[in-house]
Amino acid sequence: MTAVIDARGLTRIYGSGESQVAALAGFDLTVEPGEFVAVMGASGSGKSTAMNILGCLDVPDDGTYLLDGKNVGRMGARQLARVRGRTIGFVFQSFNLVSRMSALRNVELPMLYAGVSRREARRRATAALDMVGLSHRATHRPSELSGGQQQRVAVARSLVNTPTLLLADEPTGNLDSASAEQVLEVLEAINRAGRTIVLITHDHDVASHAGRIAHMRDGRIVAVDTRVPAAAGAAVASGGTA
Numbered sequence: 704m705t706a707v708i709d710a711r712g713l714t715r716i717y718g719s720g721e722s723q724v725a726a727l728a729g730f731d732l733t734v735e736p737g738e739f740v741a742v743m744g745a746s747g748s749g750k751s752t753a754m755n756i757l758g759c760l761d762v763p764d765d766g767t768y769l770l771d772g773k774n775v776g777r778m779g780a781r782q783l784a785r786v787r788g789r790t791i792g793f794v795f796q797s798f799n800l801v802s803r804m805s806a807l808r809n810v811e812l813p814m815l816y817a818g819v820s821r822r823e824a825r826r827r828a829t830a831a832l833d834m835v836g837l838s839h840r841a842t843h844r845p846s847e848l849s850g851g852q853q854q855r856v857a858v859a860r861s862l863v864n865t866p867t868l869l870l871a872d873e874p875t876g877n878l879d880s881a882s883a884e885q886v887l888e889v890l891e892a893i894n895r896a897g898r899t900i901v902l903i904t905h906d907h908d909v910a911s912h913a914g915r916i917a918h919m920r921d922g923r924i925v926a927v928d929t930r931v932p933a934a935a936g937a938a939v940a941s942g943g944t945a
């Protein structure tokens with residue numbers, strides 16, 4: 704089985720001379736198909752830098768990155784953009800929806816860019832909104848939706864081109880805890896349906912929704928928890944299975 708993410712020894716250095724910052728310094732991460740992994744770390748530990756490289760928005764200065772078996776660390780901008788579009792769905796802290804479009808049209812948009820027919824785009828967008836529990840808000844514009852609903856629209860949008868990997872950077876950073884919980888439950892359901900997810904956060908409660916937590920410090924992963932006591936406790940307390 705080919706790993707979705709196979710990153711070894713990634714480095715990324717910003718600036719030059721005395722102001723150099725090694726934002727990544729020997730970052731290693733392997734993510735297998737179907738996993739839900741959280742990358743956790745304090746502010747400045749390199750999470751967003753790692754996300755940008757894992758998401759093919761940036762390339763490392765050194766190390767190797769195989770995305771779904773393809774060596775993307777050596778690709779040029781155009782090729783990288785093509786791989787990114789086909790392989791990765793993004794969810795950001797700010798929902799990045801188009802304000803003058805309805806929820807349904809926002810979700811259709813990436814498919815229209817990818818050349819999917821209008822009819823098929825409508826069908827898939829409707830199903831995606833249903834999956835995030837927002838069928839009843841399809842015609843609403845972002846300003847008519849709560850923050851949590853907007854983020855669920857963004858999650859639906861990230862999935863419609865069936866990406867190999869869903870990358871979410873602080874997806875609940877702008878949400879109250881109840882809305883955050885709903886978004887995380889949607890991510891868990893999507894993962895149970897087979898989608899590979901990497902979630903980046905500084906918040907342990909958010910990370911505890913993942914099956915594995917990789918802890919970052921000073922640009923590298925320093926520890927990995929495979930079972931999270933808090934999540935197991937919560938699951939037991941609510942009668943679920945750990």
Ligand SMILES: Nc1ncnc2c1ncn2[C@@H]1O[C@H](COP(=O)(O)OP(=O)(O)OP(=O)(O)O)[C@@H](O)[C@H]1O
Pocket residue numbers: 717718724725726744745746747748749750751752753905
């Ligand atoms: N464009 C840049 N130029 C110079 N230094 C940068 C740049 N971007 C990030 N850095 C530095 O690289 C390090 C890692 O930054 P990064 O944004 O990846 O951290 P982060 O873990 O995402 O933090 P946060 O939780 O605050 O978002 C920090 O020391 C930061 O100051």
Ligand SMILES: [Mg+2]
Pocket residue numbers: 750751752
């Ligand atoms: Mg960041």
